[in-house]
Amino acid sequence: MASISLLLLLFFSSSIHSLSAAAATARNLAFLDHPLDLDSFPFEYHGGRLLSGNITINLIWYGNFNPSQKAIVGDFIASLSASKSAISRQPSVSTWWTAINKYYNLARSLKKSSRFSISLGSQIHDRKYSLGKSLTKRHVLALAAKGRRKYAINVVLTAADVAVDGFCFNKCGSHGVSAGAPIQGKRYKFGYIWVGNSATQCPGQCAWPFHRPVYGPQNPPLVSPNKDVGMDGVIINLAGLLAGTATNPFGDGFYQGTKEAPLEAASACTGIFGKGAFPGYPGEVLVDAGSGGSYNAVSGNGRKFLLPALVDPITSVCSTLV
Secondary structure, eight states: OHHHHHHHHHHTTSEEEEEOHHHHHHOOOOOTTSBOOTTTSOEEEOSOOOOOEEEEEEEEEESOOOHHHHHHHHHHHHHTTOOHHHHTSSSBHHHHHHTHHHHHHHHHHTTOOOOEEEEEEEEEEETTOTTOSEEOHHHHHHHHTTSOSSSEEEEEEEOTTOEETTBTTTBSEEEEEEEOSOBTTBOOEEEEEEEEOOTTTOHHHHSTTSSOOSSSOOOOOOOOTTSOHHHHHHHHHHHHHHHHHHHSTTSSSEEEEOSSSEEOTTGGGTTOOSBTOBTTBOOBOEEOTTTOOEESEEOTTSOEEOOOOEEETTTTEEEOOO
């Protein structure tokens, strides 16, 4: 308990960034063929350190998730660093993630980063809702602290029947960094991400375009590629937060706007999934001939996902795989 209490105190000095639910439905978007609004809010590098080393992504499942739902997330994470044979499935999840290399190459030119790699690490299952079904930010950090504390990004995934402070009202997930208990006398920082399954609480805010939005144009939703609106929404949000964690882990990396409310690699391109995107329309994406599911990336195992556009840090244009 003492170590958890210390972590909770450290929470207040942690760097925290949220993926806004309101932004997911009502933001003025930066379109694929137009740069961001650089005059008012340039997307730029702020000189801070990026992640380095061999990073494991550890999953903390909070609440009731079925095996199929866990497989969706596990397959996505594993495919970020897929083998060359898996990359042959284009457009691939791995190719989407390699766009992050541009950020690292740019920072490396300024001697502000070193190489890093990611892999799927351990998984922890809290099926009995040990902290209840209404969580605060402190609870989320306590759950994240159950994962690895060194060279790690700990991802807390909350089930559809779990309420989290701010969920659906002003965010779909968040990422930050905190310090764990000392390991061999040295204290390491670990990154953490929280994403909620919005299937029953706010799919129109956090699982668009697989559900009609709460606000804006009421175009028919796309078909979820994995036949699970909530979990396909989780993938969209998790992908964006992973990109933000990699490129702005400590709050002084790459972003547009203010440090307190940054638009990061993916959140600066909210709502863009293919060419020709505009508010209420995700853009031209691929459609599976069998299931009718919409996607723009394929995993190493052939599973299909819809992943967000990422800002090209060189051109400041939102870039997609299709």
